[in-house]
Amino acid sequence: MKARLAITALVALLIFCAGYAALFIAPDEATMHAIQRIFYFHVASWNAMFCAFFVAFYASVAYLVTGKRKWDALGVSGVEVGVICCTIGLITGPLWARPVWGIWWTWDAKLTSTFILWLLFIAYLLLRGLVEDPEKKASLSAIFAIFASLDIPLVYLANRLWRTQHPQPVIAGGQGSGLDPVMSKVLLLCLFAIFCVMILVLVDRYRLELLRNEAAELKFEIESRGLDAAEGATTPALQKGGL
Amino acid sequence: MKNFEFLFSAWMVVWAVFFVYELSVARRITQTREEIERLKQQLQQR
Numbered sequence: 001m002k003a004r005l006a007i008t009a010l011v012a013l014l015i016f017c018a019g020y021a022a023l024f025i026a027p028d029e030a031t032m033h034a035i036q037r038i039f040y041f042h043v044a045s046w047n048a049m050f051c052a053f054f055v056a057f058y059a060s061v062a063y064l065v066t067g068k069r070k071w072d073a074l075g076v077s078g079v080e081v082g083v084i085c086c087t088i089g090l091i092t093g094p095l096w097a098r099p100v101w102g103i104w105w106t107w108d109a110k111l112t113s114t115f116i117l118w119l120l121f122i123a124y125l126l127l128r129g130l131v132e133d134p135e136k137k138a139s140l141s142a143i144f145a146i147f148a149s150l151d152i153p154l155v156y157l158a159n160r161l162w163r164t165q166h167p168q169p170v171i172a173g174g175q176g177s178g179l180d181p182v183m184s185k186v187l188l189l190c191l192f193a194i195f196c197v198m199i200l201v202l203v204d205r206y207r208l209e210l211l212r213n214e215a216a217e218l219k220f221e222i223e224s225r226g227l228d229a230a231e232g233a234t235t236p237a238l239q240k241g242g243l
Numbered sequence: 244m245k246n247f248e249f250l251f252s253a254w255m256v257v258w259a260v261f262f263v264y265e266l267s268v269a270r271r272i273t274q275t276r277e278e279i280e281r282l283k284q285q286l287q288q289r
Contacts, residue, residue: 019254035246038253045257084264091260092253099246197261204268211275218282225289 011196018186018193026186038096040187044194045088050152052082052198053121057149060142072138073209075145076128079121081202085194086118101165110158110166117155120148134216 022040029036056078063071093111094104105111124144131137159166170179171187179187 015258023250023254033245034250037250041253041257084260088257088260091256095249095253095256099249194257201261201265201268204265204272208268208272208275211272211279215275215279215282218279218286222282222286222289225286 008200011193011200014189014193014196018190021186021189026183027180032100035096035099038092040190041194042089042092042096043187044190045085045092047191048194048198049082049085049089050156051195052078052085052202053117053149053152054078055202056082056145057152060145060149063138063142064146069134069138069213070210072141073213074206075138075142076125077202077205077209079124079145080205081198083118083121083125084201085198086114086121090114090118106165108158108164108166109162110155110164113151113155113158117148117151120151121145124148 018040022037026037026040028034056075059071059075059078062068063075097106098104124141127144128137128141131140158164159168
């Protein structure tokens with residue numbers, strides 16, 4: 001418990017430092033000025049989303065290979081946290097676009113593929129709620145998560161493959177791309193801070209899923225004992241009836 | 244600062260979403276722990 005509190009305090013400090021650096025230390029961008037600072041949280045949330053969905057993809061493959069329930073628990077945790085990061089990206093993006101482009105949203109390849117990714121993983125979460133059998137739920141979820149993950153490379157590559165209204169990549173984007181050294185350091189700090197928050201939340205969500213599995217096993221045991229007791233009670237009665 | 248409201252909103256959204264989500268996970272953990280305790284007691288009684 002003490003370790004957990006210490007880690008949370010450390011991450012809170014990291015968030016504060018990242019926020020301070022993004023808002024006050026990073027230099028103003030030449031054309032967009034202050035609004036460009038959204039970039040530090042926006043890019044960091046996408047990075048966290050890619051990591052969370054990668055965890056979900058890996059866990060889904062591992063579940064289909066091994067059949068162990070812990071992988072299913074990690075898979076659903078990765079998806080839920082990934083959806084949260086994706087939602088942040090989908091909200092902060094338009095908040096940047098409105099003053100810069102003059103519009104909140106446009107259906108270009110990058111934005112559309114991201115929105116489809118968000119919808120796919122929302123569908124995954126809805127699907128889990130519809131299936132009751134735990135084995136079937138885990139298998140179907142794993143297959144669906146692998147299928148939905150096919151959109152992830154498309155989201156990443158969309159502004160590299162096609163001409164989009166979304167800005168071209170500034171990191172590893174080829175000739176002419178790149179960041180000011182101070183901006184790069186601030187971005188790295190923000191990437192690390194939001195990544196740590198994502199890991200912290202993911203660990204908690206995974207713990208919750210393990211607890212839910214434990215509760216489901218206990219319920220099953222109670223129900224089966226109840227059935228045993230019921231059978232024990234009915235069998236003599238049936239025998240008494242002359243069957 | 245020009246467009247400060249957009250910058251402030253984005254900043255708030257990031258941490259508000261994470262904070263609310265973490266709170267909801269913590270609440271669900273507490274509820275599930277209580278349920279497990281209740282189920283264990285129920286199992287011992289049978």
